[in-house]
Amino acid sequence: MSSTTRILILGVLLDGPLHGYKVRRQLEMMGADFWANVAYGSIYHGLNKMADEGLLTIVESGKAGKTVYELTDDGRHEFYRMLMTLWYEIKPVVDPFQVAITFMDRLDKPTLMDALRTRAEQLTASLAMSERAYGSKQRFGAPRHIDETLRLNIGMLHAQLEWCRQAAQKVEDDELP
Missing domain, CATH: 1.10.287 (Helix Hairpins)
Structure with a gap:
């Protein structure tokens, strides 16, 4: 999972708990597949990985096959750390x-x-x-x-x-x- 996908997932969860499908829909509404090259298939893997890392917590599991994730304090801190890095760090745009x-x-x-x-x-x-x-x-x-x-x-x-x-x-x- 790219760092871009990571911060986008964390950012979407700032407003409250969501299941993976809702996270995906929010990113689609933003057009993140186009300008951030988000692979929507990596969202579910990313959610699980960040839950394993303690950045997210599972608040509901199994209901209709949907797992609901919520940002932890560590996840909130990671989001803001990454966000400020993006604002202040100039990186070359990699264009094939x-x-x-x-x-x-x-x-x-x-x-x-x-x-x-x-x-x-x-x-x-x-x-x-x-x-x-x-x-x-x-x-x-x-x-x-x-x-x-x-x-x-x-x-x-x-x-x-x-x-x-x-x-x-x-x-x-x-x-x-």
């Missing part, structure tokens, strides 16, 4: 696309142009999807600030789309690679 850029010189011009055009199309589609989702999460009970993750993601998608367009022009003009 940068690996592709590193080796763009290994592709012939038509292949590289096709890859850039295809990526620009995919980015445009992702932008449209993100822009449609912006503002809609409140209808499902999400707090307003959840849209800020979308707004940040939209900005990053715009930046990458602009880079692709400029790079394609440079490749076309034989300025790259």
Whole structure:
């Protein structure tokens, strides 16, 4: 389980006990699968692991097959420790696309142009999807600030789309690679 998934689970449980399905639904409402790369299958494993570590306690078990988890004081402290680390620690964004850029010189011009055009199309589609989702999460009970993750993601998608367009022009003009 990633540290991102860990803090998201702990954060969802700040408001009170929930069973795994409700934790998952809260993360889905936030769009965490998209911007935080949360694998929903890892949530149940994460809940059990954090219960074993004493960060969560099981307050109800077995009723209709649902286990209800609650944050312990240690879990609350771990959440805030991790949260403050995320606010103050700058880490590089790991993007596999940068690996592709590193080796763009290994592709012939038509292949590289096709890859850039295809990526620009995919980015445009992702932008449209993100822009449609912006503002809609409140209808499902999400707090307003959840849209800020979308707004940040939209900005990053715009930046990458602009880079692709400029790079394609440079490749076309034989300025790259």
